[in-house]
Amino acid sequence: xxxxxxxxxxxxxxxxxxxxxxxxxxxxxxxxxxxxxxxxxxxxxxxxxxxxxxxxxxxxxxxxxxxxxxxxxxxxxxxxxxxxxxxxxxxxxxxxxxxxxxxxxxxxxxxxxxxxxxxxxxxxxxxxxxxxxxxxxxxxxxxxxxxxxxxxxxxxxxxxxxxxxxxxxxxxxxxxxxxxxxxxxxxxxxxxxxxxxxxxxxxxxxx
Numbered sequence: 001x002x003x004x005x006x007x008x009x010x011x012x013x014x015x016x017x018x019x020x021x022x023x024x025x026x027x028x029x030x031x032x033x034x035x036x037x038x039x040x041x042x043x044x045x046x047x048x049x050x051x052x053x054x055x056x057x058x059x060x061x062x063x064x065x066x067x068x069x070x071x072x073x074x075x076x077x078x079x080x081x082x083x084x085x086x087x088x089x090x091x092x093x094x095x096x097x098x099x100x101x102x103x104x105x106x107x108x109x110x111x112x113x114x115x116x117x118x119x120x121x122x123x124x125x126x127x128x129x130x131x132x133x134x135x136x137x138x139x140x141x142x143x144x145x146x147x148x149x150x151x152x153x154x155x156x157x158x159x160x161x162x163x164x165x166x167x168x169x170x171x172x173x174x175x176x177x178x179x180x181x182x183x184x185x186x187x188x189x190x191x192x193x194x195x196x197x198x199x200x201x202x203x204x205x206x207x
Contacts, residue, residue, distance in 0.1 A: 003051065007032045010050035033082045037075065040067040053199055109135045139167055 011028045035046035042062055044055045054060045067075050112134070113127040114120060120127060134142045140163045144155060155163070 003032075003036065006051045007048070010048050013050070033079060036082070037067065037079050041075070042066070042068055053196070057199065106131075106135050139163070139170065 007028060031046065031048055031051070035048070035052075038044070038046050039052060039054075039062070044052055047055045049055045054062060067078070070078075110128070110131040113131045114124070130142050130145070133145060140160070143163060147153075147155060
């Protein structure tokens with residue numbers, strides 16, 4: 001799975017880079033299956049250098065287990081198995097520059113009002129509506145909706161001030177969380193870049 005995940009990650013980076021030829025879904029499937037079959041037979045012509053370091057470093061050798069000593073019939077059966085396992089449902093794709101963070105953010109908002117472990121079948125529509133209002137308009141709008149529904153009166157000035165303070169605390173925490181995520185991702189990218197650089201500069205003749 002590490003190899004297949006690496007292919008998806010590389011395809012996403014290629015799609016973001018304007019200097020690279022955009023990888024299509026079919027190209028991704030080819031490198032995930034056809035390229036892997038060739039790779040395991042010591043043929044790296046179809047490999048992407050972002051996924052296969054041997055392509056740009058011929059000093060490296062592929063480690064067992066491989067397909068080098070298998071019959072063609074067995075190799076074909078293995079390829080058919082991969083094609084069956086990694087077949088995508090209709091309408092779904094893996095090559096994208098977009099991320100699921102937006103959907104995940106809304107899912108977290110829904111958890112504030114709806115517990116996944118309990119079936120609120122009577123109040124589901126109302127709780128789901130509150131989650132949508134919260135996500136689209138803000139926490140203040142949710143409170144105003146609930147308050148007006150019970151009292152038919154708007155918030156006082158002091159009520160709005162208190163709610164704004166709560167929203168400010170939530171917003172600051174969100175900013176801190178986003179900053180921490182960006183720092184973590186940058187650190188992971190730096191580690192990966194350094195490891196790849198060390199591999200390219202390593203003198204295999206002295207190993």
